Amino acid sequence: MNPADWAIWLEASPLGGWMRTSAFAYPAVNLLHVLGLVLLLGAMLLLDLRLLGVGRRLPMPEVSALLTPLAAAGLLILLGxxxxxxxxxxxxxxxxxxxxxxxxxxxxxxVNAIAFRFLWAGRLARWDSTPPLRARLQAGASLLLWVAAACLGRLLAYM
Structure with missing residues (x-):
């Protein structure tokens, strides 16, 4: 089944119909989507900024341990x-x-987040002064990608 046929099938499915016709489903799911966006973007922005050197007085392992689960929860909510x-x-x-x-x-x-965890998770304790350049580039890419995804998602309604 090609993507266009699959999209037509999904939209015509009971799930698609329920999302369109229920007085509460679409608004409730949309609000949960916004909650997921806030969790993901808020946590990722703070984590990426810390990786880029903002707030160096806050220990990197503790910042990561606090914010990573919030970002993951936000991403799971957003995907669902x-x-x-x-x-x-x-x-x-x-x-x-x-x-x-x-x-x-x-x-x-x-992919960037998974690669980051795979490459750098065991080295965060040494980053309180200066993280490696490659890791800072990944943090910058993360900032750009997540903000771009959020902006594109918001603009979908206007195109």
Whole structure:
């Protein structure tokens, strides 16, 4: 099944119909989506800024231990609610020129976060003075990718 056919099927499914016709489903899921966005972006912005050198008096391992679970929870909420929101309008969203770039930013953001954990998690304790350049570049990329994904997602409604 090609993506366009799958989107039409999903939109016509009971889930898609429920999301479109329920008086409470779409607004409630949309609010949860915003909560996920706040958790993910808030935690990632603070974590990435700390990695870039802001707030060096705060120990990096403690900052990471506090913010990483919040970011992960936000991402899980976003993925679940995003799938439900997509089901309501799958075909038009798939045709929207901003949708694929948004999905690409999310995918790259997740890959970057996983790579970051794999490469650097055991070395955070030594970063209270200056993190390695490559790690700072990853933090900068993370900032750009997550903010871009959020902005593209918001702009989807206007295209």
């Amino acid at each position: 609610t995003g799938a439900l929101l997509f089901a309501a309008d799958a075909a038009p969203l798939l045709r929207n020129p901003l949708f694929i770039p948004k999905m690409a930013c999310i995918a790259l953001g997740v």
